[in-house]
Amino acid sequence: xxxxxxxxxxxxxxxxxVIIDRFHLVQLSNRSLNVTRIKTMNLY
Numbered sequence: 948x949x950x951x952x953x954x955x956x957x958x959x960x961x962x963x964x965v966i967i968d969r970f971h972l973v974q975l976s977n978r979s980l981n982v983t984r985i986k987t988m989n990l991y
Contacts, residue, residue: 956963 953965956965
């Protein structure tokens, strides 16, 4: 999730609990890993 969502949710709803599901957490991790992998591959 984008950090802006957390800030907006806290601002609009002060007592909110923001929850991230596993799918999106794994998706974000995989995207970050792929970006790092591609940058490393392009060095060689």
